Amino acid sequence: MTEDEFAAYQSLSEETGDHRWAFGTGFTDPLEGIDASVPDGVDAAALTAYCLALGDDALIYSHRLQQWMTRMPELEEETALANIALDLLGQARMLLARAGQAEGRGRREDDLAFFRDEHEFRSVRLAEHTDADFAQLAGRLLVFSAWRLALFGRLAASADPVLAAIAAKGANELAYHRDYAAQWVIRLGDGTPLSHDKMAAALGVIWPLTDELFQADPVAARLPGVAADPAELRAEVDAVLDAVLGAATLDRPQGAPLARVAGKAGRDGVHTEPFGYLLAELQSVARAHPDATW
Amino acid sequence: MVTAAGLAAARAVAAAVPDPELPMVTVADLGILRDVVTEGKRLVVTITPTYSGCPALREIAHDLRRRLAASGFAEVDVRTVLAPAWSSDWITAEGRRKLSAAGIAPPHAAPARSGPVPLTLTRREPVACPRCGSADTTRTAAFGATACKALFRCESCREPFEHVKAI
Numbered sequence: 001m002t003e004d005e006f007a008a009y010q011s012l013s014e015e016t017g018d019h020r021w022a023f024g025t026g027f028t029d030p031l032e033g034i035d036a037s038v039p040d041g042v043d044a045a046a047l048t049a050y051c052l053a054l055g056d057d058a059l060i061y062s063h064r065l066q067q068w069m070t071r072m073p074e075l076e077e078e079t080a081l082a083n084i085a086l087d088l089l090g091q092a093r094m095l096l097a098r099a100g101q102a103e104g105r106g107r108r109e110d111d112l113a114f115f116r117d118e119h120e121f122r123s124v125r126l127a128e129h130t131d132a133d134f135a136q137l138a139g140r141l142l143v144f145s146a147w148r149l150a151l152f153g154r155l156a157a158s159a160d161p162v163l164a165a166i167a168a169k170g171a172n173e174l175a176y177h178r179d180y181a182a183q184w185v186i187r188l189g190d191g192t193p194l195s196h197d198k199m200a201a202a203l204g205v206i207w208p209l210t211d212e213l214f215q216a217d218p219v220a221a222r223l224p225g226v227a228a229d230p231a232e233l234r235a236e237v238d239a240v241l242d243a244v245l246g247a248a249t250l251d252r253p254q255g256a257p258l259a260r261v262a263g264k265a266g267r268d269g270v271h272t273e274p275f276g277y278l279l280a281e282l283q284s285v286a287r288a289h290p291d292a293t294w
Numbered sequence: 295m296v297t298a299a300g301l302a303a304a305r306a307v308a309a310a311v312p313d314p315e316l317p318m319v320t321v322a323d324l325g326i327l328r329d330v331v332t333e334g335k336r337l338v339v340t341i342t343p344t345y346s347g348c349p350a351l352r353e354i355a356h357d358l359r360r361r362l363a364a365s366g367f368a369e370v371d372v373r374t375v376l377a378p379a380w381s382s383d384w385i386t387a388e389g390r391r392k393l394s395a396a397g398i399a400p401p402h403a404a405p406a407r408s409g410p411v412p413l414t415l416t417r418r419e420p421v422a423c424p425r426c427g428s429a430d431t432t433r434t435a436a437f438g439a440t441a442c443k444a445l446f447r448c449e450s451c452r453e454p455f456e457h458v459k460a461i
Contacts, residue, residue, distance in 0.1 A: 033340075033373030076435035076445065083437040090347025094376070149411060165376035169346055172379060172404075172461040175411045180436050182415060236410050243413055 030093045036101040046222035048103040055095030056123035062088035087173040094166045114286035119269040126209040128275045135202035138184035145178040147213045150236040154228040182244045189248025204253045211257030212265050296332040305330045307365045314353040315440045318396040325384025336369045344380050345441040382460050399424045401460035421457050423448035
């Protein structure tokens with residue numbers, strides 16, 4: 001081992017008085033040193049809401065994946081989900097930090113993640129779904145990553161340079177997540193009769209949550225050149241899902257979309273019952289010990 | 295005021311900082327270190343994350359400040375840039391050689407990105423075993439111990455090895 005290699009490990013146990021990521025928190029702003037200004041002509045309130053919604057999707061989805069930790073049948077799949085959850089958490093941190101910048105009231109990523117209530121979260125209801133088994137996990141990840149990749153592919157050309165940079169970076173990660181999920185859907189769908197039936201049943205559960213992903217978004221409509229029109233994503237996502245379902249010998253599920261509540265859904269802050277339990281788990285430590293570091 | 299010789303020295307110090315998760319390569323080898331410039335008396339070091347959630351970035355910033363301070367650069371700003379997005383194509387030839395020597399297969403060329411990203415349902419180019427060179431290898435897991443790696447096994451020498459993913 002060279003001196004440098006040794007130092008990298010040795011430094012983990014050094015008494016430096018600094019916070020070490022391997023041991024503690026004390027996270028810095030993920031957008032530190034990046035020009036925080038909102039471009040001229042961009043509606044800052046709409047940009048705040050838009051980044052918040054995209055950040056919430058990733059934060060809530062990441063937490064659902066984290067709940068699978070220690071419950072996976074194989075270490076390799078557990079590692080895969082931990083990596084995917086980490087990528088999404090990284091995207092969430094940057095998007096929430098961007099929302100805080102655009103809002104201009106000094107709220108940071110942690111304020112937005114831990115100190116908002118259920119009705120203030122703007123994530124789609126697909127993100128909060130509780131996967132009852134591995135087939136649902138694979139099917140839901142396929143739909144979510146295919147949709148988010150199509151969205152981020154467009155946002156990479158956003159007129160907001162920070163959102164564009166976050167999207168371009170995230171797209172590379174999402175392409176890898178989508179391939180991972182697609183391979184599992186195919187392996188299960190085109191596997192044994194039992195795995196085929198379980199995968200088909202799982203898609204039947206997931207599908208009602210997909211319609212919401214393509215619904216008109218009044219926030220996006222206020223951000224021409226910055227945001228993407230959700231309806232525009234459907235053709236690209238459908239092509240991907242059809243290719244995977246075809247290879248998996250699965251039929252596209254039929255069935256009505258999950259009902260909206262008085263016309264409202266996730267993007268309006270209206271969530272399904274399990275959301276409150278998820279949020280309680282996600283926020284309890286931060287609320288019990290505000291601003292704690294260790 | 296940082297002199298030209300001082301700046302060159304600072305660049306050498308920054309470039310030699312090892313990656314906390316792949317300590318056999320430096321932040322310069324990985325393409326994480328983007329720039330070292332002066333702004334008056336201050337030294338401005340620019341880095342970029344490999345993955346959005348990479349927890350090592352903060353550690354890297356800390357190591358940069360610590361080593362530069364030890365070399366006499368008291369005022370150091372470490373800044374993050376997100377664009378252009380990091381690509382495994384930025385790993386230098388020297389970095390690839392060091393990874394390979396440490397038993398980690400370096401990445402292939404990253405997929406070209408323009409327009410909708412095509413679905414990849416079949417395996418891409420074969421990954422050669424970094425120990426015996428055999429191309430007869432199997433991917434055992436799409437993800438590894440860090441965000442940037444996948445796990446493989448060589449069917450010739452039967453050894454497991456890590457591979458830096460091409461993104």
